[in-house]
Amino acid sequence: MLESITKPQDIKKLKLAQLIELAADVRKRIIEVTAKNGGHVAPSLGTTDLTVALLKVFNPKTDRIVWDVGHQSYAYKILTERNERFDTLRQFNGISGFNNIHESEYDAFGVGHASTSISAALGIKTARDLQERNGRVVAIIGDGALTSGLSFEGLNNTGHLQPNMIVILNDNNMSISRNVGALQKYLTNILVSHSYNTLKEKIWAFIHRFPSRYRRRLIAMAQKFEENIINSFVPNVIFEDLGFKYVGPVDGHDIGHLITLLNKVKRNMVGPVLIHLVTTKGKGYDFAEDDASKFHGLGPYEIQTGKCVKKSGISYSKVFGDTLCKLARDNSSIVAITAAMSIGTGLDGFAKEFSSRFFDVGIAEGHAVTFAAGLATQGIKPFVAIYSTFLQRSLDQVIHDVALQELPVVFCLDRAGLVGEDGATHHGVFDLSYLSFIPGLILMAPSDANELEAMLAFSATWTAGPIAIRYPRGTARFSDASHPPIEIGKSVITQPHGNVAFLGLGNGYNMAFDVAQKLQESHPDTPIKLVDMRFAKPLDSALLDDLRGTTRIIFTFEENSVLGGFGASICHYFSQDAIPVITFGIPDSFVPHGDMPTLYRSIGFSADALAAKVAEHL
Numbered sequence: 001m002l003e004s005i006t007k008p009q010d011i012k013k014l015k016l017a018q019l020i021e022l023a024a025d026v027r028k029r030i031i032e033v034t035a036k037n038g039g040h041v042a043p044s045l046g047t048t049d050l051t052v053a054l055l056k057v058f059n060p061k062t063d064r065i066v067w068d069v070g071h072q073s074y075a076y077k078i079l080t081e082r083n084e085r086f087d088t089l090r091q092f093n094g095i096s097g098f099n100n101i102h103e104s105e106y107d108a109f110g111v112g113h114a115s116t117s118i119s120a121a122l123g124i125k126t127a128r129d130l131q132e133r134n135g136r137v138v139a140i141i142g143d144g145a146l147t148s149g150l151s152f153e154g155l156n157n158t159g160h161l162q163p164n165m166i167v168i169l170n171d172n173n174m175s176i177s178r179n180v181g182a183l184q185k186y187l188t189n190i191l192v193s194h195s196y197n198t199l200k201e202k203i204w205a206f207i208h209r210f211p212s213r214y215r216r217r218l219i220a221m222a223q224k225f226e227e228n229i230i231n232s233f234v235p236n237v238i239f240e241d242l243g244f245k246y247v248g249p250v251d252g253h254d255i256g257h258l259i260t261l262l263n264k265v266k267r268n269m270v271g272p273v274l275i276h277l278v279t280t281k282g283k284g285y286d287f288a289e290d291d292a293s294k295f296h297g298l299g300p301y302e303i304q305t306g307k308c309v310k311k312s313g314i315s316y317s318k319v320f321g322d323t324l325c326k327l328a329r330d331n332s333s334i335v336a337i338t339a340a341m342s343i344g345t346g347l348d349g350f351a352k353e354f355s356s357r358f359f360d361v362g363i364a365e366g367h368a369v370t371f372a373a374g375l376a377t378q379g380i381k382p383f384v385a386i387y388s389t390f391l392q393r394s395l396d397q398v399i400h401d402v403a404l405q406e407l408p409v410v411f412c413l414d415r416a417g418l419v420g421e422d423g424a425t426h427h428g429v430f431d432l433s434y435l436s437f438i439p440g441l442i443l444m445a446p447s448d449a450n451e452l453e454a455m456l457a458f459s460a461t462w463t464a465g466p467i468a469i470r471y472p473r474g475t476a477r478f479s480d481a482s483h484p485p486i487e488i489g490k491s492v493i494t495q496p497h498g499n500v501a502f503l504g505l506g507n508g509y510n511m512a513f514d515v516a517q518k519l520q521e522s523h524p525d526t527p528i529k530l531v532d533m534r535f536a537k538p539l540d541s542a543l544l545d546d547l548r549g550t551t552r553i554i555f556t557f558e559e560n561s562v563l564g565g566f567g568a569s570i571c572h573y574f575s576q577d578a579i580p581v582i583t584f585g586i587p588d589s590f591v592p593h594g595d596m597p598t599l600y601r602s603i604g605f606s607a608d609a610l611a612a613k614v615a616e617h618l
């Protein structure tokens with residue numbers, strides 16, 4: 001069936017049995033490709049039936065379908081003229097793992113970070129109303145993404161503006177792990193409220209009997225009537241209080257029913273409608289249904305066994321999680337906070353061992369930071385673990401709620417640097433830039449796992465203000481060499497003699513080391529002073545002042561944008577001096593998705609390329 005579909009319009013002709021067959025084919029395709037390339041398997045399997053129904057009812061070019069995060073849109077990609085290229089999913093120059101307006105005109109809005117769909121859809125719908133253009137606008141949002149303040153802001157404004165817009169809540173009871181929060185309990189309560197649902201269904205059937213020429217007016221009246229009746233029997237659903245017509249709960253895998261319902265809503269819409277779908281994450285693939293958390297997003301796996309193909313070593317996330325557990329055993333004031341990423345950040349062990357001192361706040365990075373600030377005012381020591389890219393959401397909270405009040409919150413920024421296949425929305429290459437300018441915030445980056453442990457231990461005892469530690473994705477390096485203890489703003493000189501200085505921060509230090517090795521081979525007479533800077537802030541001014549008289553050129557290495565990061569701070573430091581400073585890092589452009597070696601090569605951030613550049617400068 002899938003082979004017969006070349007464009008979404010082909011779906012319009014299909015009968016229900018064929019649509020069901022199509023959904024099965026699409027699932028097979030998702031599984032085959034993700035087994036090779038890795039990806040977000042379970043979210044996309046969970047929305048395959050919805051996608052088929054949406055494409056049967058709506059026209060994805062004239063209507064706008066706005067996905068949230070976009071990790072659940074593989075079926076949509078396959079059915080909107082990207083099936084042939086789908087084998088390239090998440091590969092360099094291939095199909096992105098999220099929606100991207102540069103990739104396809106079917107993608108209404110670019111995504112990767114959660115909880116944007118309602119706001120974006122409202123913007124699209126409002127623009128169309130202003131321009132007097134037709135077309136339906138549909139936002140899809142997961143129950144996990146609904147925990148974010150941003151989605152509430154979108155709901156609030158939509159309820160106020162009252163556009164004819166559809167929001168589909170894809171409720172699978174899961175975020176990456178099981179969804180948490182009062183709202184999830186609330187949604188579950190709606191699901192079990194039979195009296196409410198029976199009554200609603202009857203009223204909907206009643207509404208539908210009106211002849212179409214009277215429908216709009218009568219529906220508005222009926223809605224009011226329905227609300228009044230329902231209000232007297234059961235408490236109102238929160239979405240109705242916010243100005244939406246609530247429809248549901250509905251089985252999100254019953255394609256026939258979904259089509260009938262979507263058609264009904266499409267024809268009868270007066271103001272915003274929220275359709276509450278109940279779906280199973282991983283639907284149709286046993287391993288993914290059984291362990292939706294693992295299959296939320298993973299690397300290549302064996303289809304027959306569900307086992308991951310690559311065995312990974314100990315990650316920096318695990319080193320972080322284990323070290324925090326060790327520290328927390330001796331210090332009862334330590335607590336850990338995650339924004340819906342307990343496994344990804346390595347905090348799952350902490351959550352088990354210290355359940356009362358562990359807080360998963362939902363996809364709510366801004367709240368996580370201010371919550372930590374509140375805790376810190378009372379003498380609690382919060383460690384907030386958030387991926388570098390997602391902390392972008394909380395910049396004001398970091399500045400206004402934490403730094404300005406000099407609160408000793410520790411930010412643990414996982415996935416700092418390039419992350420590979422998740423691409424531009426997920427690379428953590430801006431944190432040094434957006435944190436460097438904050439007064440009083442200490443900014444560190446370990447060059448290996450031992451340094452990460454030492455930095456965490458140091459942070460646990462620091463009470464004078466906030467600290468951020470950034471560390472990369474992937475397997476941790478351990479070193480046998482003993483490291484000098486962490487001292488505030490103090491670097492480590494690992495190769496002392498030379499009038500050419502290589503200053504590396506975090507992973508950047510390892511790159512500096514590799515480049516130095518390469519240069520020793522090609523330019524054995526070049527004396528290099530190699531420094532593991534450890535701190536992006538405060539900078540090691542004693543070391544830098546010493547370079548003034550002894551160094552003829554400085555090279556900096558970091559896995560952050562060259563604008564505003566560590567290298568930029570070094571340039572600023574020497575702005576009154578004649579010493580040239582050459583900064584190596586991520587260029588001022590969005591780096592796409594792909595495997596790490598290819599990405600590094602594509603931006604010229606490899607030991608060979610940088611050694612050649614250094615040689616040129618010398």
Ligand SMILES: Cc1ncc(C[n+]2csc(CCOP(=O)(O)OP(=O)(O)O)c2C)c(N)n1
Nearest residue numbers: 043112113114142143144145174175176340
């Ligand atoms: C701002 C932000 N924080 C965290 C994430 C990581 N993340 C991706 S998907 C996801 C869970 C989303 O759950 P839900 O919306 O219910 O969708 P589902 O995967 O269950 O279909 C999270 C936490 C993100 N993409 N963006």
